[in-house]
Amino acid sequence: MSTAKNTGSHSGAEAPTGERLADWADGRLGIYALAKANMRKIFPDHWSFMLGEVALYSFIIIILTGVYLTLFFHPSMNEVEYHGSYVPLRGQLMSEAFRSTLDISFEVRGGLLIRQIHHWAAIIFLAGMFVHMMRIFFTGAFRKPREINWLFGFLLFVLGMFTGFTGYSLPDDLLSGTGVRFTQGAILSTPIVGTYISMFLFGGEFPGDDFVARFYSIHILLLPGIMLGLVAAHLILVFYHKHTQFAGSGKTNKNVVGMPLLPVYTAKAGGFFFLVFGFTTLLAGIASINPIWVLGPYRPDQVTTGAQPDWYMGFAEGLVRAMPGWEINFWGHTLALGVFLPLVIFGLFLGVLAVYPFIEAWITGDKREHHILDRPRNAPTRTALGAAWVTAYLIMLIGGGNDIIALRFRLSINAVTWFVRIAFFAGPVIAFIVTKRVCLGLQRRDKAKVLHGRESGIIKRLPHGEYIELHEPLSQEQMYTLTAHEQYDPATMGPAVDEHGAGRKRRLDRLRSKLRHAYYGKGTQIPKATVEEYKEITSGHGHH
Numbered sequence: 315m316s317t318a319k320n321t322g323s324h325s326g327a328e329a330p331t332g333e334r335l336a337d338w339a340d341g342r343l344g345i346y347a348l349a350k351a352n353m354r355k356i357f358p359d360h361w362s363f364m365l366g367e368v369a370l371y372s373f374i375i376i377i378l379t380g381v382y383l384t385l386f387f388h389p390s391m392n393e394v395e396y397h398g399s400y401v402p403l404r405g406q407l408m409s410e411a412f413r414s415t416l417d418i419s420f421e422v423r424g425g426l427l428i429r430q431i432h433h434w435a436a437i438i439f440l441a442g443m444f445v446h447m448m449r450i451f452f453t454g455a456f457r458k459p460r461e462i463n464w465l466f467g468f469l470l471f472v473l474g475m476f477t478g479f480t481g482y483s484l485p486d487d488l489l490s491g492t493g494v495r496f497t498q499g500a501i502l503s504t505p506i507v508g509t510y511i512s513m514f515l516f517g518g519e520f521p522g523d524d525f526v527a528r529f530y531s532i533h534i535l536l537l538p539g540i541m542l543g544l545v546a547a548h549l550i551l552v553f554y555h556k557h558t559q560f561a562g563s564g565k566t567n568k569n570v571v572g573m574p575l576l577p578v579y580t581a582k583a584g585g586f587f588f589l590v591f592g593f594t595t596l597l598a599g600i601a602s603i604n605p606i607w608v609l610g611p612y613r614p615d616q617v618t619t620g621a622q623p624d625w626y627m628g629f630a631e632g633l634v635r636a637m638p639g640w641e642i643n644f645w646g647h648t649l650a651l652g653v654f655l656p657l658v659i660f661g662l663f664l665g666v667l668a669v670y671p672f673i674e675a676w677i678t679g680d681k682r683e684h685h686i687l688d689r690p691r692n693a694p695t696r697t698a699l700g701a702a703w704v705t706a707y708l709i710m711l712i713g714g715g716n717d718i719i720a721l722r723f724r725l726s727i728n729a730v731t732w733f734v735r736i737a738f739f740a741g742p743v744i745a746f747i748v749t750k751r752v753c754l755g756l757q758r759r760d761k762a763k764v765l766h767g768r769e770s771g772i773i774k775r776l777p778h779g780e781y782i783e784l785h786e787p788l789s790q791e792q793m794y795t796l797t798a799h800e801q802y803d804p805a806t807m808g809p810a811v812d813e814h815g816a817g818r819k820r821r822l823d824r825l826r827s828k829l830r831h832a833y834y835g836k837g838t839q840i841p842k843a844t845v846e847e848y849k850e851i852t853s854g855h856g857h858h
Contacts (some may be wrong), residue, residue, distance in 0.1 A: 321536070352553070354557050354575065355575045362453075365446040365449055368581065370545070370549075372439035372442055373435075375591055383648075386418050387415065389484065389531075391486065391524070393407050394408065394413055395491060396428035403416070403610070411526045412487060415606055416606070427599060430603055433481075433603050437626075443470060444626075447468070451670070451697070457671065461675070469544055472664065476628075477541065479624075479627060480529040480532050481533050486526055488611065488616060488618050491612025492618055493621070500515065500657055504657075509610075556570050559685065560686070567684065625711065631710075632709070632712065633656030633660055637651075677830055678833070692801075695834075698745070698747075701745045709737045754840055761841075768785060769785060772784045799842075803834065804827070804830040804833075
């Protein structure tokens with residue numbers, strides 16, 4: 315009987331513990347294959363792409379600081395007497411929500427700083443989202459295949475507005491209470507269902523005993539949960555569709571020119587996150603926001619003077635302030651148009667923005683994928699529409715602060731209100747016309763650059779005494795950038811008769827044709843320089 319002997323020799327050295335753990339995880343999660351396929355993914359580099367990163371990093375800051383604040387906040391409207399360290403409010407009755415917010419501000423180590431970082435990050439998040447969406451809009455990045463991702467971004471912006479509103483309502487101070495009272499009045503103005511929604515939300519007659527607890531659940535669970543899902547879906551689609559890029563040498567709809575995700579882009583993104591975090595912390599440390607101890611606890615019979623919402627709610631506030639107090643009686647019921655109609659307009663403004671990618675695709679009939687961005691000047695109608703929308707938004711922000719503006723500039727509040735009413739209709743029209751003309755002017759300048767070159771600033775005197783400025787020819791890359799954009803020809807309508815010979819045109823087709831001509835017809839784009847024009851100019855006729 316023979317026995318095997320262990321000689322103590324191995325065919326190879328045993329793998330380190332970390333490598334064995336990585337192999338174990340990879341066998342169950344497929345990490346290696348996933349990393350190999352995606353970690354070298356290319357991302358283009360342009361400063362405007364950082365706007366979306368500002369919004370993303372601000373959202374992360376909101377989550378981190380929000381978790382800290384939930385450890386100390388008590389979402390209760392039970393009335394208590396304050397005996398904390400802030401002397402001016404000692405002995406006053408207030409809700410537990412207000413008292414716990416005071417305790418966070420004055421008793422918890424670093425509590426006030428975290429509160430202010432949280433609030434400033436929310437404002438920066440929505441500002442970043444707004445500017446990021448405008449970048450997407452003006453460059454046409456919403457076109458196929460990114461229409462769904464545009465909707466995800468739009469929903470993030472809208473949910474962020476309501477998350478911010480529920481958040482600054484939680485301390486139950488006099489300012490936020492005034493805002494909640496305004497919201498309850500807006501809800502009551504909704505025909506038929508307004509009363510039921512108000513009773514459900516507040517648990518009875520305003521202010522009720524439950525709205526802080528209900529807003530708390532909405533603020534920390536419902537809305538952030540939906541937003542996290544939308545952020546994940548948004549980033550997955552950005553990854554899947556590949557990033558858009560501006561036109562340039564070597565850039566096509568089938569490739570991406572830029573830096574790999576790992577390590578270059580990841581390192582830059584990490585550094586930029588800390589820059590955003592540092593700036594937000596600096597802002598929170600030097601600029602006070604929402605000092606509830608100055609405002610005091612909410613009382614239904616009191617209101618703060620100069621009460622203003624955060625900027626993202628200023629548009630809706632401005633619409634309500636500018637709207638005349640119209641009312642109509644309908645079947646024994648009073649319909650408060652002065653509140654309800656502005657809310658409808660607010661919803662329509664947001665709704666048009668949400669579905670615009672589908673409207674433009676229907677007008678152009680373009681079903682191709684687009685990964686090259688437009689320069690805003692090369693899509694003058696779209697750019698003018700965006701400028702008109704932003705103008706209307708800014709005018710209503712002025713309307714939302716009409717009392718503050720009237721006080722600071724020593725104006726009549728009625729004069730400010732009437733300015734807002736008139737400018738709401740005239741301002742967008744003026745902005746549309748001016749923006750379109752500016753875009754066409756920039757197109758003409760680009761065409762002149764292609765044909766004549768760049769102005770050098772060098773003046774030369776010709777033998778016969780004439781002074782001219784020398785022009786430097788553009789590089790091939792610069793010329794490509796200025797001429798790479800597409801120019802649509804307005805599609806002509808089909809035959810005026812159908813297959814049965816009946817003279818008929820569908821109204822929808824006629825509308826589509828008119829819109830196409832409005833977008834891309836005569837006077838909406840400057841023809842690009844042709845090869846023949848360039849050769850004629852550069853052959854010596856008129857080129858210096």
